[in-house]
Amino acid sequence: MGAVRIEIADDAGKKRYEVHSDGELAGFVTYRLEAGLIELVHTEIDEEFEGHGLGSRLISFALDDARQRELAVLPTCPFVNDYIQRHRQYVALVPEGRRGDFGL
Numbered sequence: 001m002g003a004v005r006i007e008i009a010d011d012a013g014k015k016r017y018e019v020h021s022d023g024e025l026a027g028f029v030t031y032r033l034e035a036g037l038i039e040l041v042h043t044e045i046d047e048e049f050e051g052h053g054l055g056s057r058l059i060s061f062a063l064d065d066a067r068q069r070e071l072a073v074l075p076t077c078p079f080v081n082d083y084i085q086r087h088r089q090y091v092a093l094v095p096e097g098r099r100g101d102f103g104l
Contacts, residue, residue, distance in 0.1 A: 004021055004022055005021070005022050005023070006019065006020070006021055006054070006057065007019070007020045007023075008020075008057065008058055008061040010065060011028075014028075014030075015030060015031055015032070015033065016028040016029060016030040016031060017029050017031070017058060017061060017062045017065070018058075019045075019054050019057065019058040019061075021049055021052075021054065025046070026045060026046055026049035026054050027043070027044050027045035027046055027049060027054055027055060027058060028043070028044055028058070029041075029042065029043040029044075029058055029059060029062055029077065029079075029080065030042045030043075031062070033071075036070070036071060036072060037071060037072045037073075037074065038062075038066050038069075038071045038072070038073055038074070039073075039074040039076050040059075040062060040073060040074070040075055040076060040077050040080040041076050041077055042076075042077050043055060043058070043059065043077050043079040043080060045058075055079060056083060059079065059080050059083045060083075060087075062080075063080075063083075063084075063090045063093060066093055067090075067093060071093075072093060072094070072095045073090070073093040073094055074094065074095075074098060074102075075094060075102050075104075081102050081103070081104075084102075084104060085103070085104070091104050
């Protein structure tokens with residue numbers, strides 16, 4: 001059995017980042033986009049894909065994309081907030097004046 005192919009992309013039309021496993025939608029994180037800011041609102045990973053690190057890969061991709069696009073991040077989604085708590089290199093993406101709102 002070969003390696004599983006994981007693809008992550010921004011589906012701007014649906015306002016969400018999606019993760020696919022071997023071509024099948026495995027999960028997504030929805031967002032709201034404003035000038036210079038992205039709010040990561042809600043993350044879902046399909047039950048059959050849980051426990052394989054896809055959620056973490058998805059959030060990492062979204063945060064790296066925000067950094068590349070020079071967007072500030074509001075981690076409204078508890079999963080995203082928890083990820084940033086554990087991966088402190090992303091705290092700088094959250095506006096300094098808002099970090100207290102998210103316990104960062």
